[in-house]
Amino acid sequence: MEQKAHRYCVIMCGGIGSRFWPFSRARLPKQFIDFLGTGRTLLQMTFDRVRDIIPVENIIIITNERYTELVAEQLPDIDASQILAEPARRNTAPCIAWATAHIAARDPEASMMVCPSDHMITREKEFERNVLKGFEFVETHDALLTLGISPTRPETGYGYIQVGEPVAENINKVKTFTEKPNLELAQIFLNSGEFFWNSGMFLWSARSIREALKEYVPDIAGVFFGCEASTFLDPESERKFIAEAFPGCMSISIDYSVMEKAQNVYVETVDIGWNDLGTWGALYDLSPKNSERNVTQNCNVLSYNCAGTIFAVRGDKLIVADGLNDYIVADADGVLLICPKAREQKIKQMLTDATVKFGDKYE
Amino acid sequence: MEQKAHRYCVIMCGGIGSRFWPFSRARLPKQFIDFLGTGRTLLQMTFDRVRDIIPVENIIIITNERYTELVAEQLPDIDASQILAEPARRNTAPCIAWATAHIAARDPEASMMVCPSDHMITREKEFERNVLKGFEFVETHDALLTLGISPTRPETGYGYIQVGEPVAENINKVKTFTEKPNLELAQIFLNSGEFFWNSGMFLWSARSIREALKEYVPDIAGVFFGCEASTFLDPESERKFIAEAFPGCMSISIDYSVMEKAQNVYVETVDIGWNDLGTWGALYDLSPKNSERNVTQNCNVLSYNCAGTIFAVRGDKLIVADGLNDYIVADADGVLLICPKAREQKIKQMLTDATVKFGDKYE
Numbered sequence: 001m002e003q004k005a006h007r008y009c010v011i012m013c014g015g016i017g018s019r020f021w022p023f024s025r026a027r028l029p030k031q032f033i034d035f036l037g038t039g040r041t042l043l044q045m046t047f048d049r050v051r052d053i054i055p056v057e058n059i060i061i062i063t064n065e066r067y068t069e070l071v072a073e074q075l076p077d078i079d080a081s082q083i084l085a086e087p088a089r090r091n092t093a094p095c096i097a098w099a100t101a102h103i104a105a106r107d108p109e110a111s112m113m114v115c116p117s118d119h120m121i122t123r124e125k126e127f128e129r130n131v132l133k134g135f136e137f138v139e140t141h142d143a144l145l146t147l148g149i150s151p152t153r154p155e156t157g158y159g160y161i162q163v164g165e166p167v168a169e170n171i172n173k174v175k176t177f178t179e180k181p182n183l184e185l186a187q188i189f190l191n192s193g194e195f196f197w198n199s200g201m202f203l204w205s206a207r208s209i210r211e212a213l214k215e216y217v218p219d220i221a222g223v224f225f226g227c228e229a230s231t232f233l234d235p236e237s238e239r240k241f242i243a244e245a246f247p248g249c250m251s252i253s254i255d256y257s258v259m260e261k262a263q264n265v266y267v268e269t270v271d272i273g274w275n276d277l278g279t280w281g282a283l284y285d286l287s288p289k290n291s292e293r294n295v296t297q298n299c300n301v302l303s304y305n306c307a308g309t310i311f312a313v314r315g316d317k318l319i320v321a322d323g324l325n326d327y328i329v330a331d332a333d334g335v336l337l338i339c340p341k342a343r344e345q346k347i348k349q350m351l352t353d354a355t356v357k358f359g360d361k362y363e
Numbered sequence: 364m365e366q367k368a369h370r371y372c373v374i375m376c377g378g379i380g381s382r383f384w385p386f387s388r389a390r391l392p393k394q395f396i397d398f399l400g401t402g403r404t405l406l407q408m409t410f411d412r413v414r415d416i417i418p419v420e421n422i423i424i425i426t427n428e429r430y431t432e433l434v435a436e437q438l439p440d441i442d443a444s445q446i447l448a449e450p451a452r453r454n455t456a457p458c459i460a461w462a463t464a465h466i467a468a469r470d471p472e473a474s475m476m477v478c479p480s481d482h483m484i485t486r487e488k489e490f491e492r493n494v495l496k497g498f499e500f501v502e503t504h505d506a507l508l509t510l511g512i513s514p515t516r517p518e519t520g521y522g523y524i525q526v527g528e529p530v531a532e533n534i535n536k537v538k539t540f541t542e543k544p545n546l547e548l549a550q551i552f553l554n555s556g557e558f559f560w561n562s563g564m565f566l567w568s569a570r571s572i573r574e575a576l577k578e579y580v581p582d583i584a585g586v587f588f589g590c591e592a593s594t595f596l597d598p599e600s601e602r603k604f605i606a607e608a609f610p611g612c613m614s615i616s617i618d619y620s621v622m623e624k625a626q627n628v629y630v631e632t633v634d635i636g637w638n639d640l641g642t643w644g645a646l647y648d649l650s651p652k653n654s655e656r657n658v659t660q661n662c663n664v665l666s667y668n669c670a671g672t673i674f675a676v677r678g679d680k681l682i683v684a685d686g687l688n689d690y691i692v693a694d695a696d697g698v699l700l701i702c703p704k705a706r707e708q709k710i711k712q713m714l715t716d717a718t719v720k721f722g723d724k725y726e
Contacts, residue, residue, distance in 0.1 A: 302716055304709070319701070320717065334681060336682045337683045338683070343667075346667070350685075
């Protein structure tokens with residue numbers, strides 16, 4: 001068995017993309033949408049990127065059970081057995097623990113890439129080159145490797161990784177993690193050249209991540225690594241086990257529970273044309289702009305005295321706007337959002353407020 | 364035949380309400396909408412008001428031919444013969460000339476009230492009392508009588524009437540007409556106590572308005588009063604005549620062509636809770652407001668840092684808005700308008716721009 005056959009990819013696509021509400025909705029989150037108007041959804045683009053690196057049968061999609069059919073429809077080349085359906089939302093640590101147990105039961109020598117399904121990467125060849133180098137590193141070191149992106153602006157919505165001593169070309173020991181710094185700190189990070197954005201893409205061997213989970217989140221590790229490996233080989237026994245055990249796991253991210261605590265964490269610094277498409281501002285930044293710096297997505301716009309505004313509408317609609325500077329105007333499926341770009345971090349709270357006030361119909 | 368039997372009402376409802384775009388649309392103008400959420404459209408409310416004063420069979424609805432069916436549906440108590448269908452838009456002078464000829468052919472002794480179909484009047488008893496007094500006046504004087512409203516603010520969108528010598532209780536000779544003054548002038552008018560808003564509601568005898576039309580717009584009068592009266596008694600001959608003659612009339616308002624020129628013009632000053640519902644600002648002013656002075660029409664709104672804004676949406680939609688002060692947010696049938704209230708006089712131009720750029724689909 002050549003090395004490539006031991007390589008796996010776990011694509012996580014159970015999120016609801018609430019910061020992109022109302023475009024991203026609980027019943028159709030943004031990873032399932034042709035977000036960039038390319039004819040492929042973000043999940044499909046993610047799959048296309050990794051299928052050149054990883055054998056298709058080794059690509060695992062882990063999602064919420066309500067999206068299982070969507071995944072199967074959008075990725076006809078994978079088998080139903082490659083879709084892991086979470087019965088509850090428990091953040092990334094339980095998700096990764098399950099995927100690791102599932103893969104290790106089939107291949108104890110496995111190495112894995114774990115990645116989100118809703119990011120944009122424009123430099124695919126560079127991505128491929130970096131991922132292959134990362135696989136080689138984690139296959140020869142007991143290492144938890146994260147991909148770090150050179151920051152281009154003092155973004156306050158991301159996590160930052162400070163690099164320590166170099167251990168290989170573009171691979172360094174991680175010195176510190178800092179989640180969502182304030183603007184002043186973000187500017188210092190940017191100027192220093194020592195800090196990189198945490199992309200949320202990880203590489204490790206199944207063995208290394210299992211040991212790290214056992215050490216730092218023993219409760220979760222106990223659930224997935226305390227039972228017979230054969231549990232994960234039979235779809236029916238796996239389904240029953242997960243239905244019972246998964247909802248009882250605590251909800252915690254892999255960053256907070258493992259990456260910020262483990263001693264064997266490394267960062268591979270990459271330049272792959274990455275954008276997490278995490279916010280309207282991110283989409284605005286990467287979109288073509290007209291002479292007033294307005295961005296128009298899928299709609300007809302007549303704008304007067306508007307600048308720096310993004311107009312995004314699902315459906316054949318006309319927007320007539322006067323006097324909006326640096327706003328987000330988004331309209332989809334019964335929800336219209338008009339919000340200054342500077343307050344986009346509040347959108348998640350607005351969705352919560354809407355749900356509290358009007359129930360889940362606008363979710 | 365008692366006097367009441369000679370009284371007629373002409374309700375004009377051929378307009379498209381473009382200043383209320385996108386709520387008011389070419390295919391369903393605002394007079395056909397339950398605009399105030401009362402369960403009755405503005406046309407129906409107008410009809411309800413006059414049917415207590417005028418015999419139902421004497422109420423004439425004059426509209427554009429594309430709205431004939433809408434009128435028939437909304438006013439099932441009138442006969443099809445009471446609906447006059449204009450084959451072209453020619454403003455109010457040709458409209459009134461035709462209605463006068465139509466009525467005079469049936470009753471040369473007729474007196475008439477002419478009124479728009481899309482105004483709000485809250486004090487119905489006072490309206491009735493004033494209209495009856497007005498009928499008595501025009502039945503005993505060769506007079507063109509207009510209803511004047513006491514101004515409550517320096518509105519620049521209305522026409523103003525300056526009163527001259529009194530001739531009866533609350534009835535005065537008209538001294539001057541001033542269309543849409545600037546703010547400074549409007550404030551002077553308001554302070555003087557001598558100026559009243561032109562409501563667009565008129566009373567006169569068929570004979571008086573016919574003579575005035577003959578004198579001041581002989582071209583139009585020649586069309587409608589130069590043919591046999593019997594033309595207007597048979598629906599089929601009337602239809603044929605109008606199809607041929609009406610489009611050739613010049614497009615001109617009764618105010619400009621007759622009221623501002625004639626010597627026998629009088630104003631009855633009334634206090635009837637009137638609002639012309641002519642603009643979003645007018646609707647805002649009369650609507651109940653929340654603690655941030657926002658107005659919500661037919662929609663769910665979550666507002667943050669918004670004040671003095673009107674949210675109006677057709678359909679079950681959620682609006683989430685942040686940072687809009689003194690705006691209009693209106694969404695209906697594929698058009699979303701976001702516009703400062705202070706620029707509402709531009710809405711008509713925006714509709715024109717939309718039509719030039721995208722054709723008539725958003726009209």
